[in-house]
Amino acid sequence: MDRLYVVVSIVLSGLVLLGIKMMSSPRTAVNGNRLSALAMFTAILLTLWNNGILTVPLLWAAMAVGAAFGLTLGLRVKMIQMPQMVALLNGFGGAASALVSMMEVMDKYHQMATFNKLSGQLGLIVGGVTFSGSMIAAAKLDRRMTQMPVHLPNHNFWANLSIVAMFGLGIATLFFDTAVVPLSVLVLILSNIYGVLFAIRVGGADMPITISLLNSFSGLAGSIVGFTISDPLLIAVGAIVGASGLILTQIMCRAMNRSLAHVLSGAIAKPSSKPKTQDEAPEAPAEPAAPVPAAEALQAPEEQAEDPFPAGRMLREAKRVIIVPGYGMAIAQAQQHVKRLMDALEAKGTEVKFAIHPVAGRMPGHMNVLLAEVDVPYDKLCEMDDINPEFPETDVVIVVGACDVVNPAANTAEDTPIxxxxVLDVDKAKNVIVCNLDTKPGYSGVDNPLYEMPHVVLLLGDAKESLTKLLQAIEGQAAQQEAPAMTQEADTPEQPQPDSKQALGKALATAKKVIIVPGYGMAIAQAQQHVKRLMDTLEARGVEVKFAIHPVAGRMPGHMNVLLAEVDVPYDKLCEMDDINPEFPDTDVAIVVGACDVVNPAANTAEDTPIYGMPVLDVDKAKQVIVCNLDTKPGYSGVDNPLYEMPHVVLLLGDAKESLSKLLEAVEGYASEGTLPKADAEEDVATTQPQPESKESLGEALAKAKKVIIVPGYGMAIAQAQQHVKRLMDALEARGVEVKFAIHPVAGRMPGHMNVLLAEVDVPYDKLCEMDDINPEFPETDVAIVVGACDVVNPAANTAEDTPIYGMPILDVDKAKKVIVCNLDTKPGYSGVDNPLYEMPHVVLLLGDAKESLQKLLAEVEGQG
Structure with a gap:
């Protein structure tokens, strides 16, 4: 073996090890990842060179395909989907090892030494288990399979039998040379079967441990294959990955106080009553704390009479705050709201830290990844052992979507899974605010006594809404301080005064040309749907609308194009920088949505700064500019943006969705005052909001309904309204209403799209009904609620001959006694065929953002309660 190859292999192995060490700290994780990736790429080139195949075109073509696939996944997968991504990559590693082992066995088995033969069989076993186990893990994490452990009849027997069989067949290959290939194929099949058997009985909350173990397996498989082909580089790197994964698995098991065997056996947690010591036990059983919806009030039971907003008061008076994020934050995608809350608290001098439990989320470091995505500084993320001593001195702890990891029953409730x-000692803080969906037990099944403690305020419901209420409570008080002029001049000079809403509406409604500039802030706020609505509203008034796309806007090439294409913004409206810049001087209004550096005119003047000389969009040259950004802080470059202080610029700071909603209201409000042609104004208002009598009939219909069918569509996915759909279901069922879901087989953008989204928010699987099963039930249904669906509920499919949807099976929504349509607008769907459902007398239209429409329905239901 070439001495140079061995030396370079040792160096590269050391670099991989160094990279993994750097990934243990948030400050150096990015560079550590890059170092390891560079070392691996160099290792690939070294291997090709050492084997004399560096110039084989087929290998380069194969690597190009793999690189393109990996790059596409890396760029398009959302942060919340990262656990699935990790599981998928583990599986690919195992599959690669198994394939290499199989090729070696088929090609060189008779020339191999006994040790290499055995390692080849072991590579098949570990690689196969890693692949199939990782695929099951990915499916569970993506909610394509049940999150609960699955136990087959005689599960242990079949698992143990497969282990004995695959090892027995692997050894048998030493004695039956003529049957090596078929025996090896059986070994590979059995290893995949065992991977499925061991992974299906692991529950969703234990997936962090399983992923760590599978990561270890992928490295171990690579190392074993290294022995098979006598490659020291593969042996070393695989061993490093395997060892690091095994160490992480051990750490995770300790953090959850569970043995690896217990996790892999899939033992199901059984609910347990709240633990009570003799001193703590009340004379009578305590009633569970009543849910306090964020939309209703911020109130603690014992302080309601004194202060209707104790949570807001707590935060306004707090000097030290700790935020505890959990998987519920990930599900609600509320990390941006958490960041805004942090900023608002720090702006008034409050010290804010984050308490990160090692098993919060669905993969190691899940919370760190989500918070880093919204630019929460690394040094604010504190590990459990470091932060626990600080809770007693903390004024307020805010729990966002966490349960088991803050459950004090872990310290007292013997004979329970936790x-x-x-756990994080949240209960020791002076005050606690819990922003969870409900008070149900976590995955462990153990009730959380934290919810009943007197110093705890519950803000139950959607985490985003709860955090918004906290923000309003803080900011509302700030506006009432004794120096309002100074505060508003220093902090919010940007906000338009009350009388400027009409000016905004006039500027937009009377404009002839508008350019919209999207940025990464639009992506973070997921406001592309609102941008599309604003474009449609302006174009309906004859305004020419274009989009100015900076080449580095977002986090990948074409990021803005992808997001806008997702909501059907025509491609020909997306203009590149060089083409659009000459048009800004003739533009009446430029609207910036979540962009900073790419519209910063300081790039032309501020020498010795990171952006000097960088080509930017000439937004400042437009006649008027409206900036819908979160705040006026500098962008990634750290250079202040003078655009914000120019006299022709109006700032609408805060959540981009809310700012765009204000713009929409301003335009529509200007139209409703008669300034625009009457027909246009009436048409827009009529198609955007239900008439007063419609609203009254909604309340009556929902209050009297015995049976409701909800029909989800792609619009629900775009608006990410599945959580609101689940809340509506819960509210209706709480009043004794029977609720089902009608699933059309082509609703969404992939088979089972609606099932996946609804399973994500824990809608029971037995409520999801296929079209053929549910259609006969519509005539007996009191109310059918359509959420973002068009073609799949279009009765024209039965009558409109010579159209694309004629003859297409649809959901018979029109046959229900009453129908409520929560769609963005009444435009045709993908087929281009108008939907007569919208004009039927028993149909009520709630047009606009699906979340807002569902919120109105919830208010109706709760109002009738």
């Missing part, structure tokens, strides 16, 4: 598990 007893002895290290």
């Amino acid at each position: 007893y002895g598990m290290p």
Whole structure:
């Protein structure tokens, strides 16, 4: 073996090890990842060179395909989907090892030494288990399979039998040379079967441990294959990955106070009553704390009479705040709201830290990844052992979507799944605000006594809404301080005064040409749907609308194009920088949505700064500019943006969705005052909001309904309204209404799209009904609620001959006694065929953002309660 190859292999192995060490710290994780990736790429080139195949075109073509696939996944997968991504990559590693082992066995088995033969069979076993186990893990994490452990009849027997069989057949290959290939194929099949058997009985909340173990397996498989082909580089790197994964698995098991065997056996947690010591036990059983919806009030039971907003008061008076994020934050995608809350608290001098439990989320470091995505500084993310001593001195702790990891029953409730598990000592803080969906137990099944403690305020419901209420409570008080002039001049000179809403509406409604500039802030706020609505509203008034796309806007090439294409913004409206810049001087209004550096005119003047000389969009040259950004802080470059202070610029700061909603209201409000042609104004208002009598009939219909069918569509996916759909279902069922879901087989953008989204928010699977099963039930249904669906509920499919949807099976929504349509607008769907459902007398239209429409329905239901 070439001495140079061995030396370089040792160096590259050391670099991989160094990269993994750097990834243990948030400050150096990015560079560590890059170092390891560079080392691996160099290792690939070294291997090709050492084997004399560096110039084989087929290998380069194969690597190009793999690189393109990996790059596409890396750029398009959302942060919340990263656990699935990790599981998928683990599986690919195992599959690669198994394939290499199989090729070696088929090609060189008779020339191999006994040790290499055995390692080849072992590579098949570990690689196959890693691949199939990782695929099951990915499916569970993506909610394509049940999150609960699955136990087959005689599960242990079949698992143990497969282990004995695959090892027995692997050894048998040493004695039956003529049957090596078929025996090896059986070994590979059995290893995949065992991977499925061991992974299906692991529950969703234990997936962080399983992923760590599978990561270890992928490295171990690579190392074993290294022995098979006598490659020291593969042996070393695989061993490093395997060892690091195994160490991480051990750490995770300790953090959850569970043995690896217990996790892999899929033991199901059984609900347990709230633990009570003799001193703590009340004379009578305590009633569970009543849910306090964020939309209703911020109130603690014992302080309601004194202060209707104790949570807001707590935060306004707090000097130290700790935020505890959990998987519920990930599900609600509320990390941006958490960041805004942090900024608002720090702006008034409050010290804010984050307490990160090692098993919060669905993969190691899940919370760190989500918070880093919205630019929460690394040094604010504190590990459990470091932060626990600080809770007693903390004024307020805010729990966002966490349960088991803050459950004090772990310290007292013996004989429960979480007893002895290290938890965050949230209960020791002076005050606690819990922003969870509900008070149900977490995955462990153990009730959380934290919810009943007297110093705890519950803000139950959607995490985004709860955090918004906290923000309003803080900011509302700030506006009432004794120096309002100074505060508003220093902090919010940008906000238009009350009388400027009409000016905004006039500027937009009377404009002839508008250019919209999207940025990464639009992506973070997921406001592309609102941008599309604003474009449609302006174009309906004859305004020419274009989009100015900066080449580096977002986090990948074409990021803005992808997001806008997702909501059907025509491609020909997306203009590149060089083409659009000459048009700004003739533009009446430029609207910036979440962009900073790419519209910063300082790039032309501020020498010795990171952006000097960088080509930017000439937004400042437009006649008027409206900036819908979160705040006026500098962008990634750290250079202040003088655009914000120019006299022809209006700032609408805060959540981009809310700012765009204000713009929409301003335009429509200007139209409704008669300034625009009457026909246009009436048409827009009529198609955007239900008439007063419609609203009254909604309340009556929902209050009297015995049976409701909800029909989800792609619009629900775009608006990410599945959580609101689940809340509506819960509210209706709480009043004794039977609720089902009608699933059309082509609703969404992939088979089972609606099932996946609804399973994500824990809609029971037995409520999801296929078209053929649910259609006969519509005539007996009191109310059918359509959420973002058009073609799949279009009755024209039965009558409109010579159209694309004629003869297409649809959901018979029109046959229900009453129909409520929560769609963005009444435009035709993808087929281009108008939907007569919208004009039927028993149909009520709630047009606009699906979340807002569903919120109105919830208010109706709760109002009738």
